[in-house]
Amino acid sequence: MxxxxxxxxxxxxxxxxxxxxxxxxxxxxxxxxxxxxxxxxxxxxxxxxxxxxxxxxxxxxxxxxxxxxxxxxxxxxxxxxxxxxxxxxxxxxxxxxxITGMAAMMLIEDGKLKLDQPVSDFFPGFAKMRVLTSPDTSLDSVPSRTPVTVRMLMTHTAGLSYNIMAKGPLLKEYEAKGILPGATNAAVEAQARTVRPKSLAEFAERVATLPLIAEPGTKWSYSIGLDVLAAVVEKAGGMPFExxxxxxxxxxxxxxxxxxxxxxxxxxxxxxxxxxxxxxxxxxxxxxxxxxxxxxxxxxxxxxxxxxxxxxxxxxxxxxxxxxxxxxxxxxxxxxxxxxxxxxxxxxxxxxxxxxxxxxxxxxxxxxxxxxxxxxxxxxxxxxxxxxxxxxxxxxxxxxxxxxxxxxxxxxxxxxxxxxxxxxxxxxxxxxxxxx
Incomplete structure (x- = not known):
């Protein structure tokens, strides 16, 4: 695609x-x-x-x-x-x-979310993430040592990437799994919809199956973290994100x-x-x-x-x-x-x-x-x-x-x-x- x-x-x-x-x-x-x-x-x-x-x-x-x-x-x-x-x-x-970041802060204020809470509390797949050993050229990976947290999602330090930033085999994985959270124009959107998840929950669950580009909490990398955070807000808030x-x-x-x-x-x-x-x-x-x-x-x-x-x-x-x-x-x-x-x-x-x-x-x-x-x-x-x-x-x-x-x-x-x-x-x- x-x-x-x-x-x-x-x-x-x-x-x-x-x-x-x-x-x-x-x-x-x-x-x-x-x-x-x-x-x-x-x-x-x-x-x-x-x-x-x-x-x-x-x-x-x-x-x-x-x-x-x-x-x-x-x-x-x-x-x-x-x-x-x-x-x-x-x-x-x-x-x-x-706006998504502040929505999460509101739930922290409500006591329904913690800044350093593991994302796996909401999406269990995040409990066993893997980290790429050569992010730009290979999908070889090792188990992560640190859990992905809410703080990491909102600050782009979870080790996630972006379809506008990823390279090589990882970019192909993002495209194949429809990790394309955004619209550009009607022609591109028609293609993206054929593979993109149909809900925030499904999106977060698919992201959890992908390897990370860095050990969580060790590097700033522009990412889909705020899109995953929207799924967390939806779960923690008990209503659709929108x-x-x-x-x-x-x-x-x-x-x-x-x-x-x-x-x-x-x-x-x-x-x-x-x-x-x-x-x-x-x-x-x-x-x-x-x-x-x-x-x-x-x-x-x-x-x-x-x-x-x-x-x-x-x-x-x-x-x-x-x-x-x-x-x-x-x-x-x-x-x-x-x-x-x-x-x-x-x-x-x-x-x-x-x-x-x-x-x-x-x-x-x-x-x-x-x-x-x-x-x-x-x-x-x-x-x-x-x-x-x-x-x-x-x-x-x-x-x-x-x-x-x-x-x-x-x-x-x-x-x-x-x-x-x-x-x-x-x-x-x-x-x-x-x-x-």
Missing amino acids: RVRVITAILLGATATVAAHAWQAQPSPQPAPAVQRHAALQALLDRYVTVEKMPGIVVAVGQGDGPTGFYSAGGISIDPGAARAGPDSLWRVYSMTKP RFVQTRLFDPLGMTSSYWSVPASQVARFADNYAFAGAAMIPFDPAKTSAYLEPPSFPYGGAGLVMSARDYDRFLHMLANGGMLGGKRVMKAETVRLGMSNLLPKGVAFTGVGGGTGGNTSGTMGFGAGGSVYLTDVPGGASKGTYGWGGAAGTVGWVDPVRRVRGTIMVNYFPADKWPLRTDVVKALYADAAAR
Whole structure:
């Protein structure tokens, strides 16, 4: 099965294809809130005008003040496409991971889950894992010495891999067993569904039959850990994972534009996803035929959500407020602090991961519940304790608990690191702050 195209697209491979010409849309006249971030608005306008992306939305908030939404362009290169805005829908891919991580933290708060609890308590197959002796070239393995734990799943230290990271025989095993937790476009999805498990429980059980790339708790390796964690949340929470997230997070936070599959009634605000071939943007997953219009094989806790900038900002606002938003408490402040702290097993370091996966390589970082954590202040940038993650199609979300600042960037194109968007947005925000 040729699902290996997923790896090529997400890690930035290009192909020789015809360019699509389009006319950049100018931004509307900025409202007073936009004028507070003149450098940011100018940056977004410039990105769209020079055709680096069809459209973009950035949400910025501090404390309990109103969120500022800044945008340029549209949700598609097609003539007459709707303008990008706070309620446009975007594939957030790995920005799903912090939501899954915090869902697990809620169960830890409830006493239904422990941070260092063996995953085998929920899926017995994890009791007898094996570790590859040469992960890139062979399936030869030895018995693992350490049990895989909840902490390891949420921090990518369980020894698991990913279909976008694995190589050689292990990648073939992942593909053969359908360990492909994510959708890219309708064509690839049609192939993946033929081998993918039909439920989270079946997914976790199949993962337990695969060898690990490292002894659990000894190495950071980007992985399907958050997808397996979703299966643990489902078991420990006593309800389907998507229902747990809906009732414990989305509903109380007023997140009304967060979907595992986009309803037909909402397609008009759903952005197209593109793949770059050189400087040309090629439609890769058009909204009208998107893989996200059909329910997924199961909810992908590592990469499955479509969301608006307004919704992701509400999630981050809750974290910045220590678990409360709009008078509703969804998590204790100490639970939020723990989830946003460095949870890596002792002796394990996180040195970053390429932006094509949704990650970052800047700063001195640790890892918390599904997202990276800055361990030191960044001059002119994030405070120590800043938590967040990005998505494979360019989205980014972060919260700085010291300054109580949060930010969300919504775009949709592969590869995510085609442009230095994250760095440029942060620079513009600090330029605006200095100009006041």
